[in-house]
Amino acid sequence: MVSEYGFLYSFPWMMFSKSFAKEIFGNSTNRLISLLFLIFSCSEYRKVLKTEGYEKKLKAAIEYYENDEFFKASTLFSDIKPLVKGSEESETVDFYFAYTLYELKQFDKSAKYFKGFIELFSRSEKVVEAEYLYAISLYKTSPNSNLDQSSTVEAISAVQNFINKYPYSEYSIDANNIIDELQVKLETKNFENAKQYYKTRNYKSAIIAFNNFENDFPDSSFNEEGGYLKILSQYLISINSFENLQKERFKETIDFYIDFIDKYPTSPFQSEAEKMYVESLNLLTKFAEQKK
Numbered sequence: 001m002v003s004e005y006g007f008l009y010s011f012p013w014m015m016f017s018k019s020f021a022k023e024i025f026g027n028s029t030n031r032l033i034s035l036l037f038l039i040f041s042c043s044e045y046r047k048v049l050k051t052e053g054y055e056k057k058l059k060a061a062i063e064y065y066e067n068d069e070f071f072k073a074s075t076l077f078s079d080i081k082p083l084v085k086g087s088e089e090s091e092t093v094d095f096y097f098a099y100t101l102y103e104l105k106q107f108d109k110s111a112k113y114f115k116g117f118i119e120l121f122s123r124s125e126k127v128v129e130a131e132y133l134y135a136i137s138l139y140k141t142s143p144n145s146n147l148d149q150s151s152t153v154e155a156i157s158a159v160q161n162f163i164n165k166y167p168y169s170e171y172s173i174d175a176n177n178i179i180d181e182l183q184v185k186l187e188t189k190n191f192e193n194a195k196q197y198y199k200t201r202n203y204k205s206a207i208i209a210f211n212n213f214e215n216d217f218p219d220s221s222f223n224e225e226g227g228y229l230k231i232l233s234q235y236l237i238s239i240n241s242f243e244n245l246q247k248e249r250f251k252e253t254i255d256f257y258i259d260f261i262d263k264y265p266t267s268p269f270q271s272e273a274e275k276m277y278v279e280s281l282n283l284l285t286k287f288a289e290q291k292k
Contacts (some may be wrong), residue, residue: 045072054083057203058093065096074100091121095130102133111137123140132171134160137180152189191222195229201231227260228269235276247287250280 048060061076067243077097098113114134118127118195138155156179163175194209210226210233217223238249257277261270 048076049079054080054089058084058089060098061093065100068103070100070103074104091117091124093128094120095124095126098130099133105140107137108142110202111133111141128166128169128171131162131165132169132175135162135175136178139182142182142185146192147189149186149189152182152186156186172179185272187217187220187222190216190237191220191226194226198229203237206230206233222263224267224269227256227263228267228273231256231260231273231276235280238280247284251282253277253280254284 007014009060037273048057051057057076061073061080064070064073064076074097077093078099080089080093080095084093094113094117098110098117101113102110114130114137117124117130121127121130125132135155137160138151142152142155143149148264159175159179159182162169163172168170169175190213194206194213197203197206197209207230210230213220213226214223231253234249234253238246238253240248254277257273257280260267260273264270267273270287
């Protein structure tokens with residue numbers, strides 16, 4: 001037996017025809033049955049699409065949704081949306097439509113429609129789930145760390161707003177894990193941008209960039225490497241400076257080292273950093289002796 005919209009519940013006639021068909025088609029029986037069911041299902045779907053009004057379409061859309069046929073459900077919900085605007089069914093249709101887009105991995109669109117749902121139905125019992133899925137949709141659009149991270153910033157804001165608003169939600173643990181993941185991605189992008197100045201030997205800009213990174217992300221694990229690269233950048237500036245500028249610049253190298261070793265006394269960069277510190281001290285001693 002088939003539902004009104006083509007879903008299989010039981011197939012007594014097919015069970016009968018299966019034994020009959022097996023004698024004729026052998027091992028191809030299952031494929032034949034699947035093909036017949038697909039043809040019948042598609043035919044019913046086309047009939048529903050052509051139906052006037054929204055009642056049958058809504059019933060079919062929900063049925064398709066519950067059977068994980070999200071493309072068909074999404075198409076029907078899209079047709080129904082303008083027809084039920086302002087009615088009691090609007091809340092249901094808007095939520096399911098956004099959800100089908102999410103299931104179809106159309107995350108830009110699902111974010112848009114979940115946001116619209118939240119604005120229209122702020123008192124809905126579905127609003128917590130909608131706000132979570134809105135944030136997750138934005139999270140899903142966040143690109144790799146080597147690309148522009150504007151959408152990552154937007155996703156972090158949305159997820160953090162959700163956590164602040166619903167700290168004891170069933171989704172809160174997942175939301176906190178997502179925040180951590182997005183934060184690392186954002187830190188990675190910004191730190192690589194700062195390192196780019198060092199790699200291109202623009203050492204003064206590198207020092208400024210590492211300082212800005214530390215101000216923006218004070219708890220980042222990248223700050224240890226950034227602190228070491230500041231010492232290295234300042235040291236390279238110093239040894240390549242005119243002699244009359246070297247004294248002050250080596251002093252800055254020493255200051256960077258002292259600050260670094262206070263923060264990271266067991267750093268794996270300590271040995272290399274110490275070499276630059278000792279060399280800077282020796283050169284300052286040499287400068288002092290030359291003045292005598």
